[in-house]
Amino acid sequence: MMDTLLVTHAACLGHEVPLGHPEEPGRLRAVLRALEAEDFQYLQRLEAPRASMEAIARVHQPVYAEWILERMAREGGGRRFLAIDPDTALSAGSREAMLRAAGAVTAAVDEIAQGRAQNAFCAVRPPGHHAERMTAMGFCFLNNVAIGAAHARAVHGAGRVAVVDFDVHHGNGTQSLFEDDPAFFYASTHQWPLYPGTGRPGERGAAGNVVNAVLAPGAGGAELRAAFESEVLPALDEFAPDFLFISAGFDGHAADPMAQLELGEEDFAWATRALMEVAGRRCGGRIVSALEGGYDLSALARSAAAHVRALMGA
Numbered sequence: 001m002m003d004t005l006l007v008t009h010a011a012c013l014g015h016e017v018p019l020g021h022p023e024e025p026g027r028l029r030a031v032l033r034a035l036e037a038e039d040f041q042y043l044q045r046l047e048a049p050r051a052s053m054e055a056i057a058r059v060h061q062p063v064y065a066e067w068i069l070e071r072m073a074r075e076g077g078g079r080r081f082l083a084i085d086p087d088t089a090l091s092a093g094s095r096e097a098m099l100r101a102a103g104a105v106t107a108a109v110d111e112i113a114q115g116r117a118q119n120a121f122c123a124v125r126p127p128g129h130h131a132e133r134m135t136a137m138g139f140c141f142l143n144n145v146a147i148g149a150a151h152a153r154a155v156h157g158a159g160r161v162a163v164v165d166f167d168v169h170h171g172n173g174t175q176s177l178f179e180d181d182p183a184f185f186y187a188s189t190h191q192w193p194l195y196p197g198t199g200r201p202g203e204r205g206a207a208g209n210v211v212n213a214v215l216a217p218g219a220g221g222a223e224l225r226a227a228f229e230s231e232v233l234p235a236l237d238e239f240a241p242d243f244l245f246i247s248a249g250f251d252g253h254a255a256d257p258m259a260q261l262e263l264g265e266e267d268f269a270w271a272t273r274a275l276m277e278v279a280g281r282r283c284g285g286r287i288v289s290a291l292e293g294g295y296d297l298s299a300l301a302r303s304a305a306a307h308v309r310a311l312m313g314a
């Protein structure tokens with residue numbers, strides 16, 4: 001058994017969305033309910049602190065961060081929602097949810113760096129991987145995983161930091177933040193073509209530090225495993241990270257309404273174990289995973305549970 005940490009906060013349920021919006025609080029409720037099962041009785045649990053502005057500002061322009069965090073209070077004018085784009089809206093609870101979501105990832109890094117856990121899963125929302133330095137989009141406002149990665153480097157001396165993103169969508173935000181810095185590595189498997197339209201295989205970063213392995217609509221576990229074995233894992237191993245992050249989106253599940261991949265829970269568990277194997281050899285198994293997408297509540301809950309069970313070494 002690994003010492004695995006679950007980091008979350010009830011405030012992440014308080015980021016409300018308009019009726020019918022897929023990135024709803026029920027997603028996180030479903031994940032947390034699944035993690036109450038007896039399999040998870042030995043999970044360590046930590047309530048997420050708020051991310052500091054210092055941590056956020058390593059990734060986002062401070063003017064943007066202040067704008068996105070304060071906009072609802074300043075401009076909401078009593079409205080329930082304030083749209084940033086047609087997919088992405090703020091509610092009264094969004095500020096606190098964003099701070100706790102990013103803070104979960106930095107706290108997980110602190111716990112692991114200080115030897116109090118081996119790896120961690122941050123059950124948080126809003127998700128982060130579409131958020132760029134100065135842009136909220138695709139249900140994302142602050143790039144939680146990128147904030148954690150920058151924190152690992154700045155505070156804990158991790159020289160080389162990798163993010164592997166198996167969400168069905170390309171993490172344009174994370175790639176844009178990392179692609180010019182050879183000390184960061186970003187690898188994504190995603191359906192192609194699909195929102196947001198970035199992540200072509202030819203996008204390799206300034207120093208070959210970006211890997212985009214695309215999957216055709218209808219691709220399933222065999223194609224995911226082939227993409228991992230031929231592209232993601234060898235490049236990650238060669239990069240030799242000091243700390244590994246996972247953007248854990250489960251919207252590639254066959255039951256998910258947002259895309260057309262045919263993955264099952266066992267594929268997410270397999271990918272998790274494959275990443276743990278590289279992390280075990282390269283960085284003492286230090287992994288922080290954070291929830292990104294996943295919109296079929298039952299498939300999301302089962303997939304997140306399979307992912308966490310794998311992180312626990314079960």
Ligand SMILES: [Zn+2]
Pocket residue numbers: 167168169249251292293294
């Ligand atoms: Zn997604």
